[in-house]
Structure formats: structure tokens, C-alpha cells
Amino acid sequence: MTPFSSPLANWLHSFLPHSMNTRPREWLRAGLGAAVGVLLSTWACHWLFGAGVASHLVGPLAASAVLLFAVSSGALAQPWSIVGSYLVATIVALAVLQVGGASLLSASVAVGLALALMCPLRCLHPPGGAVAFCVVTGGPDVAGLGVGVLTPVLLNALVLLGCALLYNNLTRVRYPKAHAQPAAELHHTQDVAPQQRVGFTAADLDHALEDLGEFVDVTREDLEQIIRATEKHALRRSMGDIRAGQIMSRDVQCATPDTTLEQALRLLEYHHLKALPVLDETRRLVGVVSLIDLLGHSRRAPRSDFLARFGLRRDVPLSKVMSHPVTCVDSNAHVVELIPLLSEQGLHCLPVLEAGELVGIITQTDLIAALHRDLIVHLG
Known part of the structure; x- marks a missing residue:
């Protein structure tokens, strides 16, 4: 391959899907959980607020279900992410409706503003953007509720979150993701753990994430765990078969x-x-x-x-x-x-x-x- 075509080939190769390090059993588990979660959430919204409101809000709900059941360890799938994003997106959408009315431009502005607010509030959740769009373009069924639209939106978020909490933990997937506990200090000194005196530190990891400067859908604790596991496997390979x-x-x-x-x-x-x-x-x-x-x-x-x-x-x-x-x-x-x-x-x-x-x-x-x-x- 010529040097001219190599960058093009690499760029085209980037469109190919990456391998998934999960098993088919996990795909089925997540799929069943998402189906049950969406069914129960939509049924509750339909029963309390009618078919019109439920149908307008089911799109973001289905997208949230994918995150909460398939990638529940991700930073975008944690409880505050879904509840906070739905709340922020709805408030932004209501404010935009008051200023610009229901239009494609207003809906797009609401999505952008919601995204900008979710980041500092640490509740980034992609379906939250869809919530903002759906509230602005929901028509009479949604607009007629006024500020009351917060109730069905939050109902959806809370019912789906409750399903995820129950189903994921019953199927041995820990949710929500727990914060890493500091290792017990057995000697009661200021020294860090022996394994952390060489190699990278938590501060190094923070600097690396700052250098990247992009959204990464993984918690810092998970990333540290992945890197340390990689180091362990590399060390095991280099040390041969000593038992x-x-x-x-x-x-x-x-x-x-x-x-x-x-x-x-x-x-x-x-x-x-x-x-x-x-x-x-x-x-x-x-x-x-x-x-x-x-x-x-x-x-x-x-x-x-x-x-x-x-x-x-x-x-x-x-x-x-x-x-x-x-x-x-x-x-x-x-x-x-x-x-x-x-x-x-x-x-x-x-x-x-x-x-x-x-x-x-x-x-x-x-x-x-x-x-x-x-x-x-x-x-x-």
C-alpha cells in the first residue's frame, strides 16, 4: 500500500465496528431487562397521563433503557445521569417553548442548551437531548400540561431507574456503579500501597483524561481498574508459567x-x-x-x-x-x-x-x- 493511500485506508477502517467483549448471554440479559423496563414505564405513563403523552415520551425512554441495561457501568448510565438529565432537559425545553414557541429551531436550541447544562451538572445522558426535543415538539398533548409535563417525564425516569436497580442486581450486575473504596492502610503510615509506588498513579490518570479533553463513557475508577488489569496480564505473560x-x-x-x-x-x-x-x-x-x-x-x-x-x-x-x-x-x-x-x-x-x-x-x-x-x- 502506498503512503498516499495508507491514511485513507486507516480512515475507512475506522468505520468498521469494534469487537465487543461481552457474551451472548449478556446480550439476552440486557435485552430482556430493557424490554421489561420500557414496558412498565410506558404502561405507567399511559395509565396516568394518556396514550398521547406516553407515545411522545417513549423514544427517549427506549434509548435510556439501552444504557441502563446494556452498559450500566458507564458514567452516562448512572442514576443521577438519567434523573438529572431528564429534569434539566424538561426545564430547558419549557423555557425555550415560552420564548420561541414550538418549532424545529426551538427544539434544536433546546437540545443544545440541555447538553451544555448537563455537563457542569454531571448528569450527561444522551437521551436527555431527546427529551428536550420531544417536549418542544410534543404538540397539544404535551404542551397542554405546561410545567406539569415534569411529572410524566420524571415518572418515566424513576420507573425505568427502579426497574434497572432491581433487574440488574437480581441478575448479578452491580448497579449503580459503586465508588472505589480506598485500600485499607494496615500500617497506619502516610505511605501509599506498595503496588502504587511504581507505575501510574491516580493523579497520572486524571492528567491523562484532562489531556484527552473529550467525553469518555467510563468512570475513572473503571479506567484505573482496566489499566491495572492490563498491567497484571502483561506481567503474567512476561513471567512465563511460574506457579x-x-x-x-x-x-x-x-x-x-x-x-x-x-x-x-x-x-x-x-x-x-x-x-x-x-x-x-x-x-x-x-x-x-x-x-x-x-x-x-x-x-x-x-x-x-x-x-x-x-x-x-x-x-x-x-x-x-x-x-x-x-x-x-x-x-x-x-x-x-x-x-x-x-x-x-x-x-x-x-x-x-x-x-x-x-x-x-x-x-x-x-x-x-x-x-x-x-x-x-x-x-x-
Whole structure:
């Protein structure tokens, strides 16, 4: 292809549809939800305000249904987006009607003004423009309601929103999109999480969106999640096929629920460990006891003798102080899945299971050694 035709070919290629990363099951789920939502909303409007009003307002409603059921995680599909946009669009349309009357020009101006107001009010929702257009061009059925047209418009928005809230969550699609919660700060310091000390930060993402300067129908939290997931998959690809079963320690020192605190402390001290898995009589993992658990118990225990001074009464079993349930991994888990568990969640070790049985344990030292070996291989 010649340099002259290459830009033209790229431009023509941009008209082709992009692939959708959704499954047919999701298409059917969204389609059924949209149909039910439009049916119930239109029926309610028809019953309360008549067929004329319902038919004039059903167009924007159907468009909103596509957003609320098919792309419910998008910024344009959130509850305030639909309610706020319908409210703003109706008020703008009524004001334009008073000034310019019902005409194509007035309807177009109403759409533009509604869009301009939706942006600073953070309720951008494309069907809101259609609401403004329909209110201006609705004829006697809509114009006769005057300011009262707000009632059927908001009724449509609220009934459809109620359907989306109920249907999406019943079909295991979380709606509305929850704001990302800050990660728990385990050490109570000013440091950011280890995973965020390298790579991009939230501030970098904000600057990138500002540089783009265009509408992006994705929340900043979703975008950050997508980028971090991409980094994870890229790291997994670059690190090959290192699995938990390859780097775990197999000669695991264990305790039982009846092991005393004194015995546990001696095991930890002798083997230079920070945690002990606790197994029941069937060799099933029921808990983990760490130095932190022992110290935490010592603060609560009476201090009548030397051992009790450190909370280590000989007759106190581990079942009283162990942590449970336990975060575990399968022996087939990729090493990339272990990094956030051992670096961000404050865990010092990860028990490794096969068919529910403990077969090994991975410590932070094991992980560092595996990453070091992988780095040497790549540099070599």
C-alpha cells in the first residue's frame, strides 16, 4: 500500500465496528431487562397521563433503557445521569417553548442548551437531548400540561431507574456503579500501597483524561481498574508459567488447635518463622497463628508470672488466638496472583492447597526469591 493511500485506508477502517467483549448471554440479559423496563414505564405513563403523552415520551425512554441495561457501568448510565438529565432537559425545553414557541429551531436550541447544562451538572445522558426535543415538539398533548409535563417525564425516569436497580442486581450486575473504596492502610503510615509506588498513579490518570479533553463513557475508577488489569496480564505473560507449587516450601511446620502458645512460640523461634498453619485432626487447615496474634493476645492476658507477662500461659491453646478463616491459594495459582496478597494485604505467608489439603506454604521470602530468579533469566 502506498503512503498516499495508507491514511485513507486507516480512515475507512475506522468505520468498521469494534469487537465487543461481552457474551451472548449478556446480550439476552440486557435485552430482556430493557424490554421489561420500557414496558412498565410506558404502561405507567399511559395509565396516568394518556396514550398521547406516553407515545411522545417513549423514544427517549427506549434509548435510556439501552444504557441502563446494556452498559450500566458507564458514567452516562448512572442514576443521577438519567434523573438529572431528564429534569434539566424538561426545564430547558419549557423555557425555550415560552420564548420561541414550538418549532424545529426551538427544539434544536433546546437540545443544545440541555447538553451544555448537563455537563457542569454531571448528569450527561444522551437521551436527555431527546427529551428536550420531544417536549418542544410534543404538540397539544404535551404542551397542554405546561410545567406539569415534569411529572410524566420524571415518572418515566424513576420507573425505568427502579426497574434497572432491581433487574440488574437480581441478575448479578452491580448497579449503580459503586465508588472505589480506598485500600485499607494496615500500617497506619502516610505511605501509599506498595503496588502504587511504581507505575501510574491516580493523579497520572486524571492528567491523562484532562489531556484527552473529550467525553469518555467510563468512570475513572473503571479506567484505573482496566489499566491495572492490563498491567497484571502483561506481567503474567512476561513471567512465563511460574506457579505456586513450584516456589512453595513443602516441609511445612504446623500446629494443632490444642497446641499451646508456649509450644507455638518455640516452633516459631526455632524455625525462624513468622506464622504457623493450624491443622485439625483430619489435616484440614482451620487457622493460622502469627507473631502478631501472639502479641495481640499478650496485651489482653493477665500478667501474673513470667510467661503470663507476655500472654503465654501454658494452658492457652491456639484455638483461642489463631486467625481464621485463612487466605489460601491453589498450587496452580500463577505467581502474579500472589504478589498483591503478600505485598498489600499484610500477609506473611500463604498456605497452598490441593483438593483442600495443605501441601505447602509460600512466604514473602519465597516470592522474592522467585522474582529474583525470573529477573536473572530475563536479563541473561
